[in-house]
Amino acid sequence: MNVTVSRKAHFNAAHRLYRKDWTDEKNSLIFGKCSNPNYHGHNYELIVSVTGEIDKETGYVIDIQFLKDIIKEEVEDAFDHKNLNVEVPEFKDLNPTAEHIAVVIYNKIKPKLKPNLHLEITLYETPRNFVSYSGK
Amino acid sequence: MNVTVSRKAHFNAAHRLYRKDWTDEKNSLIFGKCSNPNYHGHNYELIVSVTGEIDKETGYVIDIQFLKDIIKEEVEDAFDHKNLNVEVPEFKDLNPTAEHIAVVIYNKIKPKLKPNLHLEITLYETPRNFVSYSGK
Amino acid sequence: MNVTVSRKAHFNAAHRLYRKDWTDEKNSLIFGKCSNPNYHGHNYELIVSVTGEIDKETGYVIDIQFLKDIIKEEVEDAFDHKNLNVEVPEFKDLNPTAEHIAVVIYNKIKPKLKPNLHLEITLYETPRNFVSYSGK
Amino acid sequence: MNVTVSRKAHFNAAHRLYRKDWTDEKNSLIFGKCSNPNYHGHNYELIVSVTGEIDKETGYVIDIQFLKDIIKEEVEDAFDHKNLNVEVPEFKDLNPTAEHIAVVIYNKIKPKLKPNLHLEITLYETPRNFVSYSGK
Amino acid sequence: MNVTVSRKAHFNAAHRLYRKDWTDEKNSLIFGKCSNPNYHGHNYELIVSVTGEIDKETGYVIDIQFLKDIIKEEVEDAFDHKNLNVEVPEFKDLNPTAEHIAVVIYNKIKPKLKPNLHLEITLYETPRNFVSYSGK
Amino acid sequence: MNVTVSRKAHFNAAHRLYRKDWTDEKNSLIFGKCSNPNYHGHNYELIVSVTGEIDKETGYVIDIQFLKDIIKEEVEDAFDHKNLNVEVPEFKDLNPTAEHIAVVIYNKIKPKLKPNLHLEITLYETPRNFVSYSGK
Numbered sequence: 001m002n003v004t005v006s007r008k009a010h011f012n013a014a015h016r017l018y019r020k021d022w023t024d025e026k027n028s029l030i031f032g033k034c035s036n037p038n039y040h041g042h043n044y045e046l047i048v049s050v051t052g053e054i055d056k057e058t059g060y061v062i063d064i065q066f067l068k069d070i071i072k073e074e075v076e077d078a079f080d081h082k083n084l085n086v087e088v089p090e091f092k093d094l095n096p097t098a099e100h101i102a103v104v105i106y107n108k109i110k111p112k113l114k115p116n117l118h119l120e121i122t123l124y125e126t127p128r129n130f131v132s133y134s135g136k
Numbered sequence: 137m138n139v140t141v142s143r144k145a146h147f148n149a150a151h152r153l154y155r156k157d158w159t160d161e162k163n164s165l166i167f168g169k170c171s172n173p174n175y176h177g178h179n180y181e182l183i184v185s186v187t188g189e190i191d192k193e194t195g196y197v198i199d200i201q202f203l204k205d206i207i208k209e210e211v212e213d214a215f216d217h218k219n220l221n222v223e224v225p226e227f228k229d230l231n232p233t234a235e236h237i238a239v240v241i242y243n244k245i246k247p248k249l250k251p252n253l254h255l256e257i258t259l260y261e262t263p264r265n266f267v268s269y270s271g272k
Numbered sequence: 273m274n275v276t277v278s279r280k281a282h283f284n285a286a287h288r289l290y291r292k293d294w295t296d297e298k299n300s301l302i303f304g305k306c307s308n309p310n311y312h313g314h315n316y317e318l319i320v321s322v323t324g325e326i327d328k329e330t331g332y333v334i335d336i337q338f339l340k341d342i343i344k345e346e347v348e349d350a351f352d353h354k355n356l357n358v359e360v361p362e363f364k365d366l367n368p369t370a371e372h373i374a375v376v377i378y379n380k381i382k383p384k385l386k387p388n389l390h391l392e393i394t395l396y397e398t399p400r401n402f403v404s405y406s407g408k
Numbered sequence: 409m410n411v412t413v414s415r416k417a418h419f420n421a422a423h424r425l426y427r428k429d430w431t432d433e434k435n436s437l438i439f440g441k442c443s444n445p446n447y448h449g450h451n452y453e454l455i456v457s458v459t460g461e462i463d464k465e466t467g468y469v470i471d472i473q474f475l476k477d478i479i480k481e482e483v484e485d486a487f488d489h490k491n492l493n494v495e496v497p498e499f500k501d502l503n504p505t506a507e508h509i510a511v512v513i514y515n516k517i518k519p520k521l522k523p524n525l526h527l528e529i530t531l532y533e534t535p536r537n538f539v540s541y542s543g544k
Numbered sequence: 545m546n547v548t549v550s551r552k553a554h555f556n557a558a559h560r561l562y563r564k565d566w567t568d569e570k571n572s573l574i575f576g577k578c579s580n581p582n583y584h585g586h587n588y589e590l591i592v593s594v595t596g597e598i599d600k601e602t603g604y605v606i607d608i609q610f611l612k613d614i615i616k617e618e619v620e621d622a623f624d625h626k627n628l629n630v631e632v633p634e635f636k637d638l639n640p641t642a643e644h645i646a647v648v649i650y651n652k653i654k655p656k657l658k659p660n661l662h663l664e665i666t667l668y669e670t671p672r673n674f675v676s677y678s679g680k
Numbered sequence: 681m682n683v684t685v686s687r688k689a690h691f692n693a694a695h696r697l698y699r700k701d702w703t704d705e706k707n708s709l710i711f712g713k714c715s716n717p718n719y720h721g722h723n724y725e726l727i728v729s730v731t732g733e734i735d736k737e738t739g740y741v742i743d744i745q746f747l748k749d750i751i752k753e754e755v756e757d758a759f760d761h762k763n764l765n766v767e768v769p770e771f772k773d774l775n776p777t778a779e780h781i782a783v784v785i786y787n788k789i790k791p792k793l794k795p796n797l798h799l800e801i802t803l804y805e806t807p808r809n810f811v812s813y814s815g816k
Contacts, residue, residue, distance in 0.1 A: 014719040178315050223310055269412075275675050489577040549779065
């Protein structure tokens, strides 16, 4: 029996959409106000979903406390109250679009899970815009 | 890397569940109060989800502003503050169940997207009832 | 000890903003698309809030089941899946703005409560627009 | 055309995570405060999602009123305001983790549906923790 | 300038509505299924609202981290994953209705605040039922 | 009959808690990670509530479209996708705490309303932290 277990988490961060190898004009043309050089920010809402077989001993797919701890270490401690462009190494040369942030979070959490567990990341950049990524 | 990008939108409309080729009695028998001849209405909440590869230039699957514009033109301008049965041509001979509305929205948005993008429509008729359709 | 007890409820209805004593042109000028003669509709979300002393016997301000029953009889049975303009007598000569609907609901529920209880009605017409009225 | 129709429902219940065949110490070690012998509880939010072809007569995948009735009989009447460990037979020898509750709900609802309909159960144990199961 | 600062928090607990000085029959008659002797439970959502003048130094009415710490110590540590009737001393002889829980929380938090700060407690027992109390 | 009409709106912004007249050490000591010199950010959710008599002609307290336009001009155009500390003149010498942002929004909107209308601003800095101000 395969069940998906999901945990919601949260972090606040500043960012701008920006490519170093483009001129400011091109950044502004393509990304509009999202490329404001002074940054803007979001309350990012995160859903981490792990799919796998129910463990016959515990009745768990994964201990939700263990999952909370991974999310805290890999995402909240790394991203919360940070400027993604300036302070988070993964975005030094990667434009912090919601798509890329979801991929980065996936790549940080996946190695912490048992290999047979499937992972999906859903990230709300605003209450109306969100993305999801599952490693495919 | 395939990511799904979702955008929420909203429209208010009146409708009734009704088939022209059925008697009023049969409409009332099958659809109950949802077939009230004087109409009732809903705040429809819409989620438009587009799946595809991340563009290497922009870091986007799709420019969310472009997606917003499509939703506005194809759905909000066409359905908002309207009577679906009376004023929306797609429902002239199609019973406006949530299922059918989702299919109609899919069919209106899909041709506006690049062919390699996968589309899913989720439509909340009420906060407790919702449907989704992805063209299959 | 005065406590406020609130109960959420829900009804779907069609309506249009319209005054019979105005021309169609004036209705359209003042109320815009909300005056569409073919109606539009909403999922109205209702919060009924009752304030009073905690009963020493029960520990209740009001039995929430009793409050649910009043809301069902006075609001849900009367308004749900209805056309407010056409089928609800209170709006025969009263423009069904959110403000007026809240006042009508207040006036229907207040007499069902013990006189020493204070009542407030909050009505969401959409997730972004809402009104409240407390009889003042 | 395959559409998924979802209905939200709700029940409140007490439970504890507990295996009869383990000592109290082991239960406490593995399940922590969730194994409190005096129980704790949740407002479980349930989403029942049914996927199938749109019926050409009605425009429905499934009559939502029929689905509501099944959920009421199989889940709400059986679980609401109950102690899952003590009063719900399915958990007599099954640890009531969110994963197991979702599987039990699936197994209760699936036989009530036409065999060609696909079923998925999503169960929120808290606003931040939820699971889903679709019989695979 | 008086501003109200609010913080949301959360705890899960089991309870039953019950008066020791009443017979089981009377408890059952008055409180219905809420008096189930085996308990049921809720995800209680709490809003703690503090009103006062903005401090000219900090621009805060109250440091939200300080408020979080008070809520954790006085409410979450005391109530979360507990059986309110059995394990929380304040309800030893007090029926744990939502009204009484809000009053108890008020009385626990108020002495921790500077005396000139006004306090209001809002407590959701379910997403549809909630109460508020401000010491009057 | 006095009714309160509320409209929700939204803006994203970067900010840091910071007083120019304090050393970096003192800013960091008092405001912690909220004073990060590289900024962080939020999706601010705004509720603008206007209380007044129902107009006998229109049945409105205020035309919600007019209120939307004021919010757009005074708040969204001024704050959305901006760095509050750097780009919004009101915060040049004012620490952009949630309390101060609410007061600034109040002071921008109040003069646009008829003087007999009462105004309250509620501002969510995160889904769990919010403030409200009504000019007192």
